[in-house]
Amino acid sequence: MSKMTLSKTVKLNNGVEMPQVGLGVYQVKEEDQLIGAVTAAIKNGYKSIDTAAIYGNEEWVGKAIKESGVPREELFITSKVWNTDQGYNETIQAFETSLEKMDLEYLDLYLIHWPVEDKFVDTWKAMEHLYHEGKIKAIGVSNFHIHHLETLFKETTVKPVVNQIELHPKLNQKELREFGEKHDIKIEAWSPLMRGELLDNEELKEIAEKHNKSTAQIILRWHLQNDVIIIPKSTKEHRIKENADLFNFELTSEEMDRINGLNEDKRVGPDPDHFDF
Secondary structure: OOHHHHHOEEEOOOOOEEEOEOEEOOOOOOHHHHHHHHHHHHHOOOOEEEOOHHHOOHHHHHHHHHHHOOOHHHOEEEEEEOHHHOOHHHHHHHHHHHHHHHOOOOEEEEEEOOOOOOOHHHHHHHHHHHHHOOOEEEEEEEOOOHHHHHHHHHHOOOOOOEEEEEOEOOEOOHHHHHHHHHOOOEEEEEOOOHHHOOOOOHHHHHHHHHHOOOHHHHHHHHHHHOOOEEOOEOOOHHHHHHOOOOOOOOOOHHHHHHHHOOOOOOOOOOOHHHOOO
8 A cells, every 4th residue: 555645635625635534533442542543544654633522532642643753744633622512612612622632733623523503603603713813724514414504604704624424325415415515615424434334235345346355445435436535443553554545446437326326314323403412
């Protein structure tokens, strides 16, 4: 695997370049395991690490960044403001806490984790303030439906650069992706492999055999060819390498159509409209 491929970026609507493949660290609860995963990822050419306040591991991400020896400006670090920290002043405070935990001077991307009703607009205004201050290079959202984005457009001035949503072949989010494309908001997938539920899918296995790749690689390649940013999570070095080895093959349009055809609008996480905030 060439490290060059991992330097493939997408240009966000404010001009910032974001790596298209990164490492997610959701639910990595052990310090050694997390530091090992982040260190292995950076060693193998990853530049982008995605964490969140609620994951409880920001401090370890910060440690791993230091230990990697890679200059901070070469990395792309994302975190998210949690639901109970939303509102204008609360968001400023939550951001400062995240920054302190990671021992960083700025974040590359900061996201609203979920659209908490009656709060997410004030949360966004606080993020706009931090963005204008230069403490965040880019701001975005996570788990926003079209109507949430339209509310932001009406009531705020800075457009989100990214919408990070649950996205995989069983939930291909076609409408939200088209809306994102129309408004120059990049789509980023969380749970790009449907938490492993798709790895035994016969159709995907068949395509994988044809390309001499794993089922996971086929799914991740499908995301890339749909211009989606991905942050597959793993704590195993061989899997971290495999998840990035996506640039030496291409799915045909017929294979893309077959994978698109697996959509059932099926979620493994909550629907943002029915999330128990």
